[in-house]
Amino acid sequence: MRTIRTIPLHIASDSPHIEIRGEVYMPITSFEALNQQRRDDELEPFANPRNAAAGSLRQLDPRITAQRKLAFFAYALGGNSGIDIKSQEELLQDLSDFHFQVNPEYRKFTDIEDVITFIHSWDDRRDSLPYATDGMVVKVNSFAQQARLSNTVKIPRWAIAYKFPPEQAQTKVLGISVSLGRTGVLTPAADLKPVHLAGTTVKRATLHNEDYIKEKDIRIGDTVVIQKAGEIIPEVVRSLPEKRDGSEKVFAMPTTCPACGSPVVRREGEAAWRCTNPDCPAVIGEKIAHFVSRDAMNIDGLGDAIVQQLLAQDLIHDVADIYALTKEELVDLEGFGEKSADNLLKAIETSKSVGLARVLFALGIRFVGAKAGRVLAESFGSVDALMKASTEDLTAIDDIGPRIADSIVAYFRDAKNQALIEKLRAHGVDMTAEKKTLINTTFDGEIVVLTGKLQMFSRKEAEQAVEARGGKCTSSVTKKTTLVVVGADPGSKYEKAKKLGTPIISESEFKEWLER
Template sequence: MLTREEARRRIEELRREIEYHNYRYYVLDAPVISDAEFDRLVAELVALEEAFPEFITPNSPTQRVGGAPREGFATVRHRLPMLSLANAFEPGELRDFDRRVRAALPGEQVAYVVEPKIDGLAVSLTYENGEFVQGATRGDGETGEDITPNLRTVRSLPLRLLKDAPPLVEVRGEAYMPKEAFAQLNERREEAGEPPFANPRNAAAGSLRQLDPRVTAHRKLDIFVYGLGYSEGLALTSHHAVLAWLAAQGFKVNPHYRLFPDIEAVIAYCLSWQEKRFDLPYQIDGMVVKVDDLAQQERLGATLKSPRWAVAYKFPPEEAVTRLREIVVSVGRTGVLTPTAVFDPVHLAGTTVSRATLHNEDLIREKDIRMGDYIVVHKAGDVIPEVVRSLPERRTGGEQVFRMPARCPVCGAKTIREEGEVAIRCPNISCPARLKESILHFASRNAMDIRGLGRALVEQLVEKGLVRNVADLYRLKAEDLVRLERMGPKSAANLLREIEASKKRDLGRLIFALGIRHVGERAGKVLAAHFGSLARLMAATAEELTAIPEIGPKMAASIRTFFSEPRNRQVVEALVSAGVNTVAQTATPGGGPLAGKVFVLTGALKEYTREEATARIEALGGRVASSVSRRTDYVVAGENPGSKFEKARELGIRILNEDEFNRLLAGDEI
């Protein structure tokens, strides 16, 4: 066991090492250790910080995952205004900009730095004595919003500067979402029936303005820095020297910036990127041209809104007109029906495209898009083909209004649309289009907990026709499994044993495992405790469901819709026939020997996982909380307990070891 001082030194050492490897991976794109080695460093740091919570700091690498949600954003006043740039759309306007600069600096040599204009959200990053202390949005230029916790989740942003840090420096940059992350995010939103983001800029802004930093942490944002605001103790004389200094401090600086001696070279470079931009993994909407000499920038000054020493050359939007041939409907892995436009091929943003999602029926009506229309298409964020608008003036009268199908085009189930949602869904959990996800959810740890049933195996089971619904899992035989890739007799036996053991899971888990929309783990337990059996739940009316305090009208309607689908009822009947438990084993609310008692778990128990211990407590009427307070009755402490153990001691709360916990569960005196 480390002493307190040894732990402090090791924590500092680990933080420096982890930040170095973050810099190598996220900024230089040149890692020097494997992911597994990096994960071991992080795991060691997490363990030490749990054992010595007094050493946790906001800038620790472990805090990048995002903390608890906040109630709102505080206001930050910029020490120097964050001005927006004037735009130029033609080479002639760049020449006009150059003439104005030279007229204001008569007889002086003027050089320009040109860099890509990242399409994201402008941010300000403040460092005090080398430590990141505050991040803010541009806002109105004078004041912005404090988004410090969200910016800490951006892996390429250094939490401390590398060397010779000034007392105070404010760095300006652009937070953005890479094209691949943008496409993945919109795909997830579509599958969830949520409206997609229009472009990476909106996605980045929406992600950084989340009140819950944990949401931001999952959005895979990145950042390029491009300049300085207020600073103390820095003596730099040119913009290209500023960029070099920022790179030396560990910031991610765009590698495509260039220094030019005259405006004609600037124009040639800007035009060269008009097509090359599509090959970048992030979106740019133009190039930024800046006077290089900082003293000249100071003399040129600014208008109320824009600096006179910089201009943004904006690329023209790329659109094409084509003929819409048909609208086809696909079914996603969560059951959402998505209409897709199929049109004559056109060349856009470096590729040929012939299809674009139309998202939902409401959007089709709003844009008045009909089959046979001439349409305008572009790529949202240079990534996702999108229908911008129709051209009704070119209609001939033969165009057809599109209607979403009343039945799933894959399985034939009657489709549903919940009140207040734009998504239309297939409610059949056995629909071939959503079967793999249904099985993975059914087998997940907090549902039926069938260990060893991962995605690769599920894909084989479905593709070979061995499993057509979740109930078919209980019909699998060893001879079925051993024919699959990477599945020998021992692995097959282990999986069959896990499947058999899952038959005994509590009813609450089974209800959650069925994948009823809006019904999570907690709701599954509540429904199991209230109705006592799956048969009673299936027969419950909407009124009976909403009479339960934690079940609202939306969830009640979803439950009724699920069980009114004949295919879902057939799956339930097959589960019953297979011997899966459908009767509640837990006590009803308010009953049981531990009724009203509040427990907190800390450390590793030998006999139980955290979920198993929680289930045992709840089965006897108790409740498990995530943090220690004066209302806590017992803290159950396993090996290597964390800060909850110390807090329980401070508050005088009864601490149980595992033997005492087992005696309490057995009803013995402790």
């Protein structure tokens, strides 16, 4: 954070404690320079300024973060003491006096019609801003009124975000290329004549599948309308046949896999074409990328370039082979040294104990996301119990529908997958979890703190109720706390939660949650 130049290192305030909130962003000029640099270094460019800013903040080396030329807009106050600020307007003035960068476009209005007019005045102008934006926030100015309106569990009642409609642009389809995902599905994408859209240069846009291309009659050489909504990748919305000159070509899906040359098939009732080769290197590469990803086994240092080398040298054939890699094999790889080999082996070793929930997600079973992984792990306690489960056993669990259940049963019925599980087990991967009887998943992933005197529950009952709904109770409020339940006469935990901006609910609201 110190490397961000728009954050002052000292502020002129007598307050012994002040917490200032805002948003780190990457100006478009910095973003374009960074992506140019990455292309020169043959690295994958960032998709948009937001990803680039987040990626830059995660850098452990502050020198790299400094090179990224990030900026910061301050707009809110967290916990503080000794400061008397009565409104958003006063706050922005004070932040500006403290030499923080405050967005110069803010305005105060007394009439909602004027607010709406102001928002629409940005419809055509927002492209001229030096940063990418997807909307505006309207806030109640007076802090006293904000306090009276208070917060709901997830959001405050005194602020609302307005999102701009997705931006569109016209460009030409230079070609259509096909790539493979980890399920072996061939996904067509349009290679576009580069066009500026919503603060980024777009060169590719997804075409989803064969039917989409046919329905929209999108041809190679066509002029098309593309759009970008929020954070999603750009897509082709429609073609403009009136702009054709006769040179356009109708696209046909390849009949063989572009990665391995095996035949491709389209299953009954599906829009997707798939590679039929279970050992297709492109598919295995994607499976490994998913397996090692942060929310799965979280193995850092096994990027695509390394995986492709390992596949090409026949060192790995499936995700379990990662656990058989040796230092000798790794140091021989291009771009790998002693140190990176050691780090990778350490990360691989650590991943063995991430537990069943993540393993289930990492396996890439169709429809089993991170949340389903957690629910299944807690309901069954071990992969062996899960492998024996019938569709009925599975659908008896809240949140597991027939589609997920069928997919799990089919996955574990496959002898190849059974062998993979045995292989992972032989390598020492822990495939157990603490078994819990889940009533439902109301509190899935929540870290809950109870404070004050509860009238309707004993402390123990409340804790068990949270845990039986997928949540975890802890005793102190930290930044990781996601929810605080407040009883009568709450003490310092309540104050801390307010300072941190942690969502707070009353005991009666808590009771309502339990009855959902």
